[in-house]
Amino acid sequence: GKTIWTELVSDQIGVPSEVVNAGSENAGFGIAGVQRGWGNARPGKLLECILRHRTGNPIFFVDEIDKAGTATSDKGLSFSLEAALLSLLEPASNSHWPCPYFEVGFDVSHVSWLFATNSIDRVSAPFLDRCRVVQVEAPTLEQLRGFVQRVGKERGLSADSIWAVLAALDRMAARHRPSLRTVLRMLDKATWLQNRPRPH
Numbered sequence: 001g002k003t004i005w006t007e008l009v010s011d012q013i014g015v016p017s018e019v020v021n022a023g024s025e026n027a028g029f030g031i032a033g034v035q036r037g038w039g040n041a042r043p044g045k046l047l048e049c050i051l052r053h054r055t056g057n058p059i060f061f062v063d064e065i066d067k068a069g070t071a072t073s074d075k076g077l078s079f080s081l082e083a084a085l086l087s088l089l090e091p092a093s094n095s096h097w098p099c100p101y102f103e104v105g106f107d108v109s110h111v112s113w114l115f116a117t118n119s120i121d122r123v124s125a126p127f128l129d130r131c132r133v134v135q136v137e138a139p140t141l142e143q144l145r146g147f148v149q150r151v152g153k154e155r156g157l158s159a160d161s162i163w164a165v166l167a168a169l170d171r172m173a174a175r176h177r178p179s180l181r182t183v184l185r186m187l188d189k190a191t192w193l194q195n196r197p198r199p200h
Contacts, residue, residue, distance in 0.1 A: 002116045006061040016053040018060050022081055023067035032084040035100035043101040057110035065115040066122035082127050089130040141173050144183050161190045
């Protein structure tokens with residue numbers, strides 16, 4: 001849901017967006033880039049997005065920021081994702097941010113950053129100080145039921161198929177709190193069952 005929300009926001013305001021998962025990125029190199037001289041030298045995803053779309057104010061969404069790691073080179077140098085992001089978020093430095101690959105300063109002060117985490121306790125205080133924290137509660141059962149009805153209609157599901165998903169959702173909710181991801185899987189299965197070829 002977070003990625004879809006980011007895409008909807010970028011569509012509404014008419015700017016490109018880029019999604020990065022902090023848990024799968026090679027620390028800060030994936031976003032900031034790798035300086036020339038390294039075997040895997042390349043510009044980071046931030047500048048690649050800006051140059052590809054020729055837009056200086058994209059939305060950059062970093063998911064699972066609490067899982068940001070640290071990369072260590074063969075020479076023992078370390079580079080963390082949080083450290084890379086601090087210089088990109090800091091107003092004193094992001095208007096002339098030094099790209100490690102191109103080795104020139106870029107104005108990235110107009111980039112909109114969105115970060116998501118399931119555990120804010122694992123994010124450092126210096127990083128949080130540069131962010132506006134918004135806590136989003138998990139959807140209620142009624143909100144999930146409304147989601148099933150809306151998305152089911154958008155997908156062309158019959159009233160019987162939507163009813164079946166709602167009934168399965170209610171049974172699941174009696175045991176534990178279902179997630180939006182689980183509901184999407186249920187809708188995917190209902191769509192497949194409704195549209196699968198039937199023998200004549």
